[in-house]
Amino acid sequence: MGVLTPDAGTVTWGDSTVTLDVRRRVGYMPEERGLYPKMKVRDQLVYLARVFGVEAAVAGERADALLSDFGLAERAGDLLHTLSLGNQQRVQVAAALIHEPELLVLDEPFSGLDPIAMDSMATRLTERAHAGVPVLFSSHQLELVERLCDDIVLIHEGRVVAAGSAQGMRAKRAGSRYRVGVDGVPHWRPTLAGTDVISTTDEATVVELSEGVDPQELLANAQRAGAITHFSRAVPSLSELFAEVSR
Amino acid sequence: MNVKPGELVRIIAGREIDVKVHDKGFVASTAVFIVAIVASIALPAMLAGGAPSYTLAVLGDARVVSDAAADLVSAPDGERLRGVPETDLTVVEAASVEAALAREGVTAVLSMDAGRVVVTGREGVPDGLTSLIAAASAHVTAQGVARDAGLTNQQVAALVSPTPPRVDILAPGPDYAVPPQLLVIVFGLLFYFSVLTFGIAIAQSVVEEKQSRVVELLVAALPVRWLLAGKVAGNAVMAIAQVTLIVAAGLVGAGLAGQGDVVSQALGASGWFLAFFMLGFLMLACLWAVSGSLSARIEDLQSSTLYMQLAVMIPFFAAVFLPEESPLRVVLSYVPLTAPLIMPGRVATGDAALWEPAIAAVIVAVTAVVLIMVGARLYAGSVLNTAQRTRLLAAWKSGGRA
Structure with a gap:
C-alpha cells in the first residue's frame, strides 16, 4: 500500500504491478486506527474521498449513505474521538469503502471489537465480498477466519505455513485421525497394531491410524472395551491446526 | 482513474x-x-492629536499677562514665537483664587502678588501652560521696560519678537514619521x-x-x-x-x-x-x-x-x-x-x-x-x-x- 517497501518479490494486481494508480483503487485500513481524532466523522470521510479523487458532491452522498449503512448517521457531526472503539472501527471501514474500491485490504479489522460489533463487521465485509469486491484481511481470531474466509494463508514467523480453503486445510490435516469415546473407560487406549494415541481425555481418545488400518477395526477394538459413546473422524479446528503447524 | x-x-x-x-x-x-x-x-x-486645551482664570491686574498669553497663542502657525507651545487657551474672570479653583474646568488661576505673577493650580500645573505664562510675562515685562526707555513701537517689537534665524540644511536626512x-x-x-x-x-x-x-x-x-x-x-x-x-x-x-x-x-x-x-x-x-x-x-x-x-x-x-x-x-x-x-x-x-x-x-x-x-x-x-x-x-x- 506504499507503506512498506518489500524486502523481496513483487506485488501485482491483475497483470500490472502496483503503481499509485492501482493503489488508489484499493480500500485500505491500517491496523491501528488511521483517522483524524479531532475531525468530524462525515468531514473526515468526505476529505478522504476527495483525496482518492471522488468529486465533492459525490463524496458527500457516499459518506451519508455509508454512515446510515453502518448505523452512524446521527453521529456524522461528532468528532471521531468521541465515538466508541467499535464505532470508530466502523468509520474506519467506511473510510476504506468511500471511493468504491476494487479490493479491500484490512489489517486486523476485528481487533478490539465486542462480539456484537464483530458480528456486524463480519456481515458488512461478507456483503462487500458478495457484491464482488474481494476482501483481504489479517486476523488472529481463527474461528472467525474459518467462518468467513474462502481462502486462507497461515503465516508463522514470516513464513507461509499453510494455505488453501479452511475445509481443505482441515481435511488434509485430519488424515486418518479418529476420536473414540468408550463408556466407563476414561483414557481408553486401543490394543491394535498400527495405531498411535495423539491425546486422551476422560471422554475421548484421539487415535491416528497408520496407512492400511481400517477404521472399522479400530471401532471393533473399542467395542470390545465397552459401549461406544463417540466415534468420528477428528478434524482439527483452524486454531489447532495453526498450533500444530507452528510448533 | x-x-x-x-x-x-x-x-x-x-x-x-x-x-x-x-x-x-x-x-x-x-x-x-x-x-x-x-x-x-x-x-x-489620538492622544497626541490636537493642541492641549486650558482654561485660565484671571484675577484683577493679572489680566495684562493673560491678554499677552492669548495674543501669543492666537498668532498663526509659523508666526508664533519660539518657545510658545500650540495651545487652545480660554480665559475667564475670577473673584478669588479659591472661588476660581472651585469652578469645574479651570486648569489654573493667574494672579499678581506684589508685582510678581503667581500661577496657582490644584495638584499641578501643565508644563505647557507654565511656559506659555512665562513667555507672556516676559513679553509684558520687556514691553514695559522698553516703553519706559522711550523706544518706539517698532523698536519694542524688534526687541520682544526678533526675526528668527534662517535655517539652511544642505543634505536633509529622510523625514520619518516613525523611527x-x-x-x-x-x-x-x-x-x-x-x-x-x-x-x-x-x-x-x-x-x-x-x-x-x-x-x-x-x-x-x-x-x-x-x-x-x-x-x-x-x-x-x-x-x-x-x-x-x-x-x-x-x-x-x-x-x-x-x-x-x-x-x-x-x-x-x-x-x-x-x-x-x-x-x-x-x-x-x-x-x-x-x-x-x-x-x-x-x-x-x-x-x-x-x-x-x-x-x-x-x-x-x-x-x-x-x-x-x-x-x-x-x-x-x-x-x-x-x-x-x-x-x-x-x-x-x-x-x-x-x-x-x-x-x-x-x-x-x-x-x-x-x-x-x-x-x-x-x-x-x-x-x-x-x-x-x-x-x-x-x-x-x-x-x-x-
Whole structure:
C-alpha cells in the first residue's frame, strides 16, 4: 500500500504491478486506527474521498449513505474521538469503502471489537465480498477466519505455513485421525497394531491410524472395551491446526 | 482513474486551512495581534492629536499677562514665537483664587502678588501652560521696560519678537514619521511570531498524522511529497494571509488615525518585508515538517523542533539588537537565515541600495529550493516510521529510496 517497501518479490494486481494508480483503487485500513481524532466523522470521510479523487458532491452522498449503512448517521457531526472503539472501527471501514474500491485490504479489522460489533463487521465485509469486491484481511481470531474466509494463508514467523480453503486445510490435516469415546473407560487406549494415541481425555481418545488400518477395526477394538459413546473422524479446528503447524 | 497532483495538493492544503480557520486559538491570537497593532498605531496619534486645551482664570491686574498669553497663542502657525507651545487657551474672570479653583474646568488661576505673577493650580500645573505664562510675562515685562526707555513701537517689537534665524540644511536626512528601528522591530516581531506559530503548526500536523496513522491511509492514495507540498502550501497561505492581514490592519489603523506619513513609510518597507517573509517561510517550512516527521509522538515535538526554534529566534534577536552601522549587519543581510529579517530592515532604515534586497532575495530563494529538496527527502524517509523517533541519517538514507 506504499507503506512498506518489500524486502523481496513483487506485488501485482491483475497483470500490472502496483503503481499509485492501482493503489488508489484499493480500500485500505491500517491496523491501528488511521483517522483524524479531532475531525468530524462525515468531514473526515468526505476529505478522504476527495483525496482518492471522488468529486465533492459525490463524496458527500457516499459518506451519508455509508454512515446510515453502518448505523452512524446521527453521529456524522461528532468528532471521531468521541465515538466508541467499535464505532470508530466502523468509520474506519467506511473510510476504506468511500471511493468504491476494487479490493479491500484490512489489517486486523476485528481487533478490539465486542462480539456484537464483530458480528456486524463480519456481515458488512461478507456483503462487500458478495457484491464482488474481494476482501483481504489479517486476523488472529481463527474461528472467525474459518467462518468467513474462502481462502486462507497461515503465516508463522514470516513464513507461509499453510494455505488453501479452511475445509481443505482441515481435511488434509485430519488424515486418518479418529476420536473414540468408550463408556466407563476414561483414557481408553486401543490394543491394535498400527495405531498411535495423539491425546486422551476422560471422554475421548484421539487415535491416528497408520496407512492400511481400517477404521472399522479400530471401532471393533473399542467395542470390545465397552459401549461406544463417540466415534468420528477428528478434524482439527483452524486454531489447532495453526498450533500444530507452528510448533 | 486520473491522478491530478495539483488538485490533490489543493485538497490537502484545503484541509490544513480549514483546520486553522476553525482553530479558536489561531483566530483569537490573530485578532489580538490585529487589535494590538491598530491600538499601538492609532492610540498615540489620538492622544497626541490636537493642541492641549486650558482654561485660565484671571484675577484683577493679572489680566495684562493673560491678554499677552492669548495674543501669543492666537498668532498663526509659523508666526508664533519660539518657545510658545500650540495651545487652545480660554480665559475667564475670577473673584478669588479659591472661588476660581472651585469652578469645574479651570486648569489654573493667574494672579499678581506684589508685582510678581503667581500661577496657582490644584495638584499641578501643565508644563505647557507654565511656559506659555512665562513667555507672556516676559513679553509684558520687556514691553514695559522698553516703553519706559522711550523706544518706539517698532523698536519694542524688534526687541520682544526678533526675526528668527534662517535655517539652511544642505543634505536633509529622510523625514520619518516613525523611527525605522521601530518598524524593524514590529516587522521582526511579526515575522518571528508567524514563522514560529505556523512552523510549529506544520510540525504538529505532521506528527498528528503519524500518531493517528492517518498517514498510512494517505500514502496509499498519494505520493508522500505531494502530501508534504499540500501541508506546506496550506500553512504558507494561512501564514501569509495572516501577516498581510495584520500589516493591512496596521496601515488602515494608521490611515484612520491620520498618520499618512506612517502609512507611506510602512508601505514602502512592507513590500520587501512581505516578499522576504514569503521566501523565508517557504525556506523553513519543509524543515518544520521534518522536525514533525522525525518524532513519533506529539510529546517528542518539544525536543525535535528545538533547532528550528533557534533558527528563527537567533535571526530575530540579531535583527533587533545589532547596531545599525555594524558591518556584521550588512553581511547578515545576505545570509539566508537572517536575510529575511535584516534586509527589509535595512531597506526601511534607508541604508540598502536598490539592488541589494533583490540579490538577497535570490540567495534566499535558492536556499529555499535546496532546503525544500532536502526537507522533502528527510520527510519521505521518516514520515512512515511511526514506531519511534527517527534519526536524521536514517531518514536521509531511506528518503533516497522513497
